[in-house]
Every structure is written in structure tokens, then in C-alpha cells.
Amino acid sequence: MTRRLMEGSEAMAEAAVASGCRFFAGYPMTPFTELLEHLARRLPEVGGVCINAESELEAVGMAWGALATGARAATGSTGQGLSLMQESFSEITLAELPLVVFNMARGQSDYFQATRGGGHGDYRHIVLAPMDIAEAVELTQLAFHLADRWRNPVLVYGDYLLAHTAEAVDVSPMTFAPLPPKDWAVDGSLGGTSRSRTVSSLGVGKVNRPGGGIPAHFEAVVPKQAAITAEEVRVETGFLDDAQHVVVAFGTPAKFVRYVVGQLRAEGVHVGFVRPISLWPFPYEAVAAAAEGVRSVMVFEINGGQMVDDVRIGVQGKAPVVSIGGISTDGSGFGVGPLLDVEVIRGRVEAVVSGQEVPA
Amino acid sequence: MTTVLTRGTVTIDVEGCKGCELCIPACPPRVLTMSAEVNGLGFRYPQLHAGCTGCRACLDMCPDFVFEVYKYDTPVELEVEQ
């Protein structure tokens, strides 16, 4: 195994290339920019294409076209740019195209956007939230596999820390279960044969082989969500066996929380953690199990309180749910602020454990 | 009665016609007229008279693809009422 020091952006770009991604389109925005830079350099080296799209709207449209040909393709931005792409995300999901989206977010305030989406209609994206570079390399490759497996978009939720932290990592292609052929993709070869293909979000086929139309199409696409929910939940837990308090966190802040929990455990404090790796499907069952018999379930997230809703759904009132995160940013707005500090987090956990108020 | 030299002819899918009349002025020899009767959809439709040249202008101007254009192997004389 050769490990090389790479920033997260470069490592994720290398992981995309290792996954067979051959098309990327994006528009610069901090902290997504370096991912675009690396793909602009790397994709042509492997016979792929990276387009500096003139807007996020165009970036996602270009990826849509590339996906329709059966290529592995991706786009990305920060949450602000993803806001512009939401209409296409909805329709790409209904067109059952395996898009991979990178959100190199500014903090964690895109949790709702990622898990609920800002687009129209009954659509869901699988959302994977790595906590560090090594995991980002794995989850990026998993994202391309899951997108193809389910013919459903997968969003990789990163952030400034993930983009700009460097780790020595090995980006070798991972092996996954075989996938069915992409016989739905267009290659232009079937014109005039009465067997020509249509890639559409509208459920409309050709008149000689009509799809079921919009109602039947929705009926066919939406039930996938239940299957994904059953099969694709990913979560890490720790120290839950005799825990009296549980902290739930995701993404890079979860690495801080895990560290704090490890410290407190070493000092004999009965605290455990739950780290959702898939934000959708959310690990409700793991949260429910963790909440059994504990005195509190804390939620640490760098936003005004978003994942706490899902934690409450999981806890189902079995324990008090306490939000110990908050908005935390520096002047740049990139989401690295004073809350991302082991001592601060430790202080907030200890305050709850000791029954004090959480500092505002 | 007199006769008109006629080089071409058309078939008309009367039931596919939506009665837009775009073919009527499009026809260079002016041998198309709209029917007095209506088809199953309730539209009047074009009718052909002697003198068609087989030029395909009607086909090119028909949004509903009701025309097919033919040329006689040998031009025919068709009778026309005066």
C-alpha cells in the first residue's frame, strides 16, 4: 500500500477517478473549488472530461447529459450552489440517473437541503457524510456504486475541514458487487429501428412502447426509497453498552465528538456516541436503541438545529433530546468557528452530564 | 366537359385532418379545396381536383401528415366540368 499526503479535495477527486467517473462539471465556490481544480487536471489524463460550467444550473445539466449516455458522472458545489441545482436533482432522480453530487459545504447548515432536498416531488438522495479523508475516499467510491445500484443520486456531504485537511491516504479502486448493464442508456445507435430509447423523468416512452406515464412512473420510482432505507443505513456507534448519555454527530464534527467521548470514557464518564454515516437513510433504529434507558441524547451539529429533528424521530420520546451544537463560523463564513474545539465540545457534554444548562 | 393534363396525385388521410387549411393556398396549381362535409373529428378536409403536378407542397405544409404524393408514370387527362 502506498500512501500519499493529499488534501481531502484531491483525495476525493482521485477516488472519483478510481471509481470510473469520467465526466464532471462544476462552478468554483469555496470550499468546493479545489475538488473542481483536481478533476479539471485529472479527468483529461484518464480520457475523461471536466467542464468549467458557466453556472451551477449548467453544471448539473451537463452531468445529466453525460449520465444519460451511461457514463459515470458527477457534479458538485457548496450548499449555495446546490440550491441552484435542486430542480435538476428532482428530475434526475425521477429519470433514475445515477448522479453523484459533492457538497463541500460551509459547515453543516445544508443538512435539510441534503436530506430533504429543495426540489419538487417525491425524491430522495442517498447522503453519505465522511468524517475524515480516509473515509471520504471510501464513501466517494461507494457513492458511485450505490448510484448505479439504485439508479438514484447519491450526495457526498463534505465541508471545509474535509476539503482542506491533508492525510496520507491510499486511493486504490475498491471492489463492489457486480452491477446490471446500463441497457437504458442512449448511445444514438437505435434511431429508425423502432427500438430507440428515451431517458426521461416524465415516465414517457415511445408511442410503440409507452411507459406508464407520470403516475405509473412515480409509482415505480418512489418505492425504491423503502428498499434503500432497508438496505443502505450506515452508522458508527461507540461506548453505548452502559452509556447514560449519548452524543449524536455527523461529518467532521463527529470526529471531534468521538474524540471527546473517548476522553470522557477514559475518565469514567458513562457517555457513548452515535455517528450517522448515511444521513439518508438515517439510522433511526440505531438512535432508538442508543436512547434506551439513557438520561440524555445530545446532538452536536454546526447549524441552528437540523439533524436534531431526525434524532427526535429516532428517540421517540424515550429520552430528553438536547441540542449542544450551534452556529459556528469565522468571518469567512466557511463553517470553521469556535465550536469546532475539543474543549468547547467537552464542556458542553459535561454540562449536560452534570445536569447544568448548556452554555448558549 | 373538358380535360386537364394531370401529372400527379395525392392520397389524403381524411380522418387524420384537423382542417387547418394550410394546404389550400400552399398548392401551386390551386387544385385543393376544403370539403363541405366533415370527418369523424368534425373537421372539414381537403379534396383534390384535376391538375395536380405532384409537387409535394401540400405535404410540406400539412402539420398532420395526411398527404402522400404520387406522380403518374404517364400524365393523364382528367375530365373537369366547365
Added chain:
Amino acid sequence: MERELLLTGVGGQGVQLAAQVIGRAAAIDGRSVMVFGLYSGMMRGGSSDSTVVVADGPIQAPPIVSHSWSAIVMHHKYWAPMVPKLRPGAVVLLNSSLFEGDIDRQALQVFDVPVTDMAADLGNPMGAAMVMLGAYAGVTGLVRVEAAVQGMRESLPPYRQQHAAANERAIRAGAQAVEQLATPAWETAGADA
């Protein structure tokens, strides 16, 4: 075991490059490593901090470190906020050519290295950070000096390779200027891998 290093200086002193070199050197030595840099928009003159964590197993620490085993201080301008992040007894390498101000020499193990003067004497005034990382490698062995040299070469883009030889001289000069392994980072030098 995890060893943390915080670096502080002003933009343009080479702090980010030094962190990159140590990171690459640690990877060459077969250890796990994490590097995180925070710097203001200005390329020169603004704050420039970096964090390096090296471990002999998977790294548990998050990229923003609260308790550091060691520090490199290239300049005093942004030094004060770093002080509370150092463990008692932390190893601190101080650029004594430029540093002005107070430092608690009882609570910290301070090594004064006049790296800016040394770099100037070497005819490489921009190489102070390289002298410093050589000195740090010498004092702590967090990374081997040879690995630091190789990591420096890998860190330079093709259009800057002409600086490699001067940087290597700077690293070695720094390493020779200090007491070897005065405060060793590891029980044995180099990892198994």
C-alpha cells in the same frame, strides 16, 4: 500514539510548506498523518497557522487540535492564541532571530534556533522554515531528517525544483544545529511500515 505539532507564523514565512513537508515525511516514514492549514486571504503578512498530527495507528484527533505535544513558532505575531493549546511540557522550537515577547520557559521545553539568521547565512533567506523543520526533525525525530528532505522534494512543484538543493542544505543545517533527539517523539525511530 499520536503526536501533535502546531505551527504559527506570518504569511510568506513558509509555514504551510513546512507543514506539508512534515506531513509527506511522516507518510514516507510509514506513519498516519493529518495536516490542516488555516491562513488568511493575504499570501503575505497575515496569520498562517497549521496543524500536523502524526500517529502510529489511525488518527483519532480531529483536524483542529486543542492539546498539542509540540509547536514551531516562526514569529510572535500570532503566537498568543496558540499558548493555551499546548500541553504542559510541550516542545517549542522558537525562531530566536525574530521572536519578541514572553514565553514561559518553565512550563514549556523551549529550543531557541535562530533560523532566519541561519537561512541568511546559508544564502537562502527564504529558507528559514526549512532550517526550522530540520531542527524540529533533529530535536524530536517526529520525522526522520532523510524523510524530511524527500518530503521537501515531493512538495515542490516542478517549477520550483531549482530550490530543492538549497532547501536540502537548509534542512540539514537545522538538524545539525540542535541536540539530536533531545525530546524524542517516538520510543523508536521510524515506524514498522
Added chain:
Amino acid sequence: MTAERSIVPTGSPPASAHRVAELTPDLLLTEEHQMCPGCGEPLALRVLLDTLSQLGVAQRTVAVMGIGCYTSFSGTMDLDLVQALHGRAPSVATGVKRMLPDRVVFTMQGDGDMVNEGLQEVVHTAARGESVTAVLLNNGVFGETGGHMTATSVIGQRTKNTLEGRDAEYHGHPIRIGDLLATLDGSAYVARGSVHNAGAVARTKRMVRRAFESQLRGEGFSFVEILTMCPTGWFVPTAEGPGYMDDTLGQVHTMGELKARPGGGPSDHASGALAPEARPGGGPSDHASGALAPEARPGGGPEGGVGR
């Protein structure tokens, strides 16, 4: 006279005759569609599909469709096809073409789709010189929603949201998208035709052919704007559609080849290739200057006042 003239039977092909033009283009799965009577879009569709057939490229072509009335052709065109969102077809086509560079890729969009919702997409795709052919069906109206103003609606045009006619001061000016795209270095072939009479159809077919030939030569972005009749959205009888088109849209969006690469071979239009078509009764500039006359500009006269 008509009642008396004998009617020639047209129910079935005659004996001793040969077919010179087929009912349905080769690349249509059915001649049936749900366009309104007198619609120009099926005429443009025939032009497009016949050209693809004649070029022999149907089995290496991908169509990318916008959203409008013509979207229903997605189900009847016998072509590999990607359905895009409103406005986004040029970007989707870009992704298709970049992954399948040896295929013929074209878009079909209406004026609402291309010039309103997706203006920047087509502009940037043209500027990049993307090797795709964009086909615009321009009728100056949102037909599918029932007759509303678009960015190409001409001054004075009555629509459901310009009931007194499009007023430049209140509603702004129409965009001549073809002229705009022709200014970009990445565009190789730009032309504007129409389907309002058989001669125009024939000229438009040559433009479409030249656009695809330009793509096949890899010259860059090619563009054919086709003015089409929308009698429903224009609130005119179907038979008056062609004349209305010529008198309104045709006077502002003047027909002709706007740009062709010098290496692209001689134009079928010969000397008239890069000039608007000559028209009887005065050149297009007369009408255009009437529509945009100085006195109609803000502050230019009493008609200009709309309470702003």
C-alpha cells in the same frame, strides 16, 4: 366553381404511379400528434427528421428535448433521446456530446424554453463552440400554457399577458436570438428559416442540412431558428397563421443565413446567403423601424406613458 369541379379520388394510391413523398417521415413512429390545427411545429419536425434520414445519421444521433408543446414528439420520434428540463437542453446536450463525440447531437427547444428560461445555456453552449446543433422552434409565444408573451414576442403582439399588445416601454424588447448567437466566436453556422409556405420549408430544410453538415465537419456550434405558426396562441384563424407570422415575427426575426464558416461550401442561397430574404413591399428594416420607432421609446410621445 369548386362544388361543380370533379373531385379526384384520394382514398388509395392510383395504379401506374410512383410515390414521390411519403405520408410520414421515416423517423416518426406515428403521424398522430396532439398539436393544434395549423401548428407549424410538425412541419419543422418533418424538415428535421427528413434531413437526418437523408444524411444517413439516424443510427448515430441523440436528440435532447426541451419542454413545450413539441415535447410530445419525444414519444413519436424514432431516435435515441434525452428529455431535458425547461431551458436546460443545451447543457444536457453538452454532456451527451462530450461523452459521445462521434455522434450527431441536436436539441429541440421552443422560444420560451431557449430564449426565456435557458438563455444563458444556449449562449454559453454557442460560445464554447460545442459541437451540437440547436434547433429553435420560434413562434413568439408560450403555446403550451395557452398564449403568453415570450422573449421573442414582437412589439405589438397580443398575448394573454400583453392584452394590449407588447409595449416596448412596459414589456421590453424582443431578443433576436439568432443574431445574438451569430456574434459569438464559437458559433459556426447560424440561420433563421420558417415554415409559413412551401418555399420557406424548402429553404429551411437546406439550412437544417447545412447545420448538421457543419456539426459533422466539427466546426463548432450550429443553430437553426425556425419560425413556426401558432394560430392558437396568436388568436388567429388557422388559415391566417402563415400570413400573420410573415407580417409580425417574420418582420423582426428576419429570415436568412446569418453566419456560415467560409470553409463550409457554397450556400444554396448563392448571393443571398448572408442577407435577409428580400420581400415584396419593402425590406424588413421598414417594419422594424416602425416597431421600434423613436416616438415609441420612453418619453418619446404620449403613447409611451404606462404610468411609470
